[in-house]
Amino acid sequence: MSKVVISTSSFDTDNNPHIQDLTKKGLGIASNSYGRKLTEDEVIALLGDDTVGMVAGIEPLTERVFASARSLKVVSRCGSGLDSVDLAAAKRHGITVLNTPEAPAQAVAELTMALMLAALRQVPTTDKLVRMGQWPRTQGRLLAAQRVGVIGLGRVGRRVARLCQAFESTVMAHDTYVRESPEGVELVTLEKLLAEADVISLHLTYDAATHHLLNKENLARVKRGAVIINTARGGLIDETALAEALNSGQLGAAALDVFEEEPYRGPLLKCETAILTSHIGSLARESRQRMEWEAADNLLRGLIEARAMENG
Incomplete structure (x- = not known):
């Protein structure tokens, strides 16, 4: 049969x-x-x-x-x-x-926002300390005060841009295939986005041209203290280089839902400023x-x- x-x-x-x-x-x-x-x-x-x-x-x-x-x-x-x-x-x-x-786009966009807010307000770290008996007065950052850089303006990227605007963030974007940006979103070069964005969110497809788009060299160009979010594909980031950038303080935080090898067992597990979820973007x-x-x-x-x- x-x-x-x-x-x-x-x-x-x-x-x-x-x-x-x-x-x-x-x-x-x-x-x-x-x-x-x-x-x-x-x-x-x-x-x-x-x-x-x-x-x-x-x-x-x-x-x-x-x-x-x-x-x-x-x-x-x-x-x-x-x-x-x-x-x-x-x-x-x-x-x-x-x-x-179309079906998973809203769910992935909403998880992106959840990770972004959790990273900026240090929610996982604060939760862990409270459970250990501490009462930390954690000072995070307002999403409204950040300049968000969206790489990839497809179905998910456009939603994330709109949601960030609803939080009153300034939004810039890079997409080599887009000539007209959504209202209020500044289209910029990748170099400008990496240098100026406080939060960088990846929403592009993975192929040979985008493999390790955020490699050691590009991570070094990122604004110091920036936050990286990836709910697209794991291969977009060199995870070893990302862990190094987090440990050195070059990056303020990172939140990833996708990894090159899943289940993930790499160096980011030991990074206190990394938030890791198990490819749950579409699982609303x-x-x-x-x-x-x-x-x-x-x-x-x-x-x-x-x-x-x-x-x-």
């Missing part, structure tokens, strides 16, 4: 009407039993040679994966980013790739449900179209 694979580490199959439609059509459902991001070999084993459709997470979908999954017709990403998918390889193997770019109940429903609906529609093309 042909099957559909759900490789994302969390997915509510029981309450998803589109998944139920797929089962009614006679397709089996196979899920990720590891509760984490799958490796390439684990994806290959889960897909086998009888999978026709896949609801994907952020696991690597490579040439090797697509070559092994001989029945695969449609990949539907539960999320917006496609950097984990070899799109050229998918095209060569006749596999349609779909995503859900309302957003997650919408994202899962859209991903499953995309998959169902994609499989129907693939069947129609096969039948001429």
Whole structure:
């Protein structure tokens, strides 16, 4: 029997009407039993040679994966980013790739704001000290008084810019693909943003050109005491260089929800001024449900179209 694979580490199959439609059509459902991001070999084993459709997470979908999954017709990403998918390889193997770019945007933007405020007001550190029996009079910083630099003005970046403006922050942005900025947002070069922003928030895609965008050299150019927020992709930051910049005092704080290797086990764990969350950007109940429903609906529609093309 042909099957559909759900490789994302969390997915509510029981309450998803589109998944139920797929089962009614006679397709089996196979899920990720590891509760984490799958490796390439684990994806290959889960897909086998009888999978026709896949609801994907952020696991690597490579040439090797697509070559092994001989029945695969449609990949539907539960999320917006496609950097984990070899799109050229998918095209060569006749596999349609779909995503859900709008569904997670608000949730990621709101987590960005939560991390930004937590870093500026030192909420995690204060909480820890109170639990240790202390009563610290922690003095943080107002978001309203900060100049926020948004790198990437896509769906999430634009939302973050608007939310920061609602807090009365001055907002500047850098995006090489944008020619007209949102109202009240100054478009600047990356060099100017790094040098002048008090808070830098990353909202751009990850590829070879943006790998370690914030490397040791660029972190040295950042305004001393600045705060770095990353809810986009882990590979955008050299995490070792970031830890060094935090420990030296070059940076005031950093808050990351995404990492190059997940689960994260690197040097930032020992940085007291780093706030680390476990890739929960899209995991707001309302957003997650919408994202899962859209991903499953995309998959169902994609499989129907693939069947129609096969039948001429």
